[in-house]
Structures are given as C-alpha cells and as structure tokens.
Amino acid sequence: AQSVTQLDSQVPVFEEAPVELRCNYSSSVSVYLFWYVQYPNQGLQLLLKYLSGTTLVKGINGFEAEFNKSQTSFHLRKPSVHISDTAEYFCAVSFGNEKLTFGTGTRLTIIP
Amino acid sequence: GAVVSQHPSRVICKSGTSVKIECRSLDFQATTMFWYRQFPKKSLMLMATSNEGSKATYEQGVEKDKFLINHASLTLSTLTVTSAHPEDSSFYICSARDHERLNEQFFGPGTRLTVL
Numbered sequence: 001a002q003s004v005t006q007l008d009s010q011v012p013v014f015e016e017a018p019v020e021l022r023c024n025y026s027s028s029v030s031v032y033l034f035w036y037v038q039y040p041n042q043g044l045q046l047l048l049k050y051l052s053g054t055t056l057v058k059g060i061n062g063f064e065a066e067f068n069k070s071q072t073s074f075h076l077r078k079p080s081v082h083i084s085d086t087a088e089y090f091c092a093v094s095f096g097n098e099k100l101t102f103g104t105g106t107r108l109t110i111i112p
Numbered sequence: 113g114a115v116v117s118q119h120p121s122r123v124i125c126k127s128g129t130s131v132k133i134e135c136r137s138l139d140f141q142a143t144t145m146f147w148y149r150q151f152p153k154k155s156l157m158l159m160a161t162s163n164e165g166s167k168a169t170y171e172q173g174v175e176k177d178k179f180l181i182n183h184a185s186l187t188l189s190t191l192t193v194t195s196a197h198p199e200d201s202s203f204y205i206c207s208a209r210d211h212e213r214l215n216e217q218f219f220g221p222g223t224r225l226t227v228l
C-alpha cells in the first residue's frame with residue numbers, strides 16, 4: 001500500500017536550534033517528494049521538492065531535505081530556526097501519478 | 113510565476129443554500145486543477161481532479177452531486193457546494209498544474225466556508 005507518514009504531530013524547538021521534521025513513505029513505484037509549509041488560515045507554500053537527481057535538495061527559507069531511497073525517507077532539516085518558522089509542515093508524495101498524497105502534518109513551534 | 117487565487121477567502125452561509133468558490137490561475141494555463149478539503153488541524157484530503165473541458169474525477173466518498181466542479185477554461189475552476197450543511201464547514205484549497213510542470217501543483221490561499 002502507498003502511504004505517507006509524519007510521525008511527529010508537534011515539534012517544539014528553541015530559537016536558533018536545529019530541527020528535523022520526519023517523513024517516511026511506503027511505495028512500490030517511483031515517487032516524487034515535496035515539503036509544503038502552511039501558515040494559519042493560508043494555503044500551502046512549496047518549500048522544496050525532489051523529482052530526480054541529487055538526493056540533497058535545498059529549498060526556500062534555509063530548509064533542505066534528503067531523499068533516502070533505502071530508508072524511504074525524506075526528512076526536512078534546518079540548521080537554525082527562527083520565530084517566523086512557526087507553522088504547519090506537510091510532506092507530500094506523488095506515487096507515479098499526478099495526485100499528491102499528504103502526510104498528517106507536523107506543527108513546528110519555535111520557543112523564544 | 114505560477115500564482116493561484118481563490119475567491120472568496122471567507123464565506124458564511126445559511127444551511128440549505130449553495131456556495132460557489134472560484135479558483136484561478138493568474139499567470140499560467142491550468143490544464144488540471146485539484147480541489148482539497150482540510151478539516152481543522154488535519155491534513156489535506158483530495159476531493160476531485162478536473163481537467164479543462166471535461167468532467168471532474170471524484171475521489172471515493174466524495175458526493176459529486178453535492179460538490180459540483182466546473183473547469184470551463186484554462187484559468188478558472190469552480191467548486192459549488194450545494195445545499196450546504198454545517199458539516200460542510202471546512203477549509204477548501206485548490207491547486208493547479210500546467211502541461212509543462214507536470215510534477216508540481218501550485219496552491220491557492222484557500223477558502224474558509226462556515227455553514228450556519
């Protein structure tokens with residue numbers, strides 16, 4: 001079965017500390033991977049994506065993610081977070097078709 | 113480029129009425145548009161996929177007669193919630209894709225629907 005899992009529903013992090021938001025997927029076909037950020041009462045903004053090629057992908061706002069095929073993971077990282085990074089983060093996967101399947105989301109809270 | 117707008121951003125309606133939500137691609141031609149629903153503090157659930165000029169494809173469990181989708185042009189898709197009930201209250205988000213960037217969807221800002 002094809003699925004996307006974000007194990008951490010909430011992640012509190014002190015300002016300027018590093019953060020990693022986890023995303024795992026299950027699939028028997030090739031995948032395209034995305035991370036989106038959602039601020040309160042707003043739509044989704046693309047942070048970064050992996051379609052092919054280099055497995056370490058850099059995105060906006062200082063975020064990066066690494067595609068690990070053997071571990072079927074696409075964890076999102078940032079070396080130093082800011083208050084403005086407080087938001088909901090969604091991992092999404094396209095399982096060889098045009099549809100996106102979203103994870104359940106991780107609420108990142110930055111502690112001053 | 114790749115900006116998607118939605119109108120209205122918020123709407124409150126009475127139970128039993130119909131509400132139309134518009135999704136527009138402002139600077140590209142959207143061959144495919146997607147409609148999602150998001151419950152409070154939950155993830156996005158795909159409701160339907162629409163291709164310009166053809167009928168929408170609904171996901172399992174989504175009532176096509178209740179959620180009418182029209183994609184009459186390459187820049188506009190509409191979602192009409194018919195005979196709305198309080199349980200239809202939700203955040204509705206659309207996304208659009210063009211024929212060049214097949215692997216990416218561009219999302220609108222969402223519409224908050226409240227049915228009284």
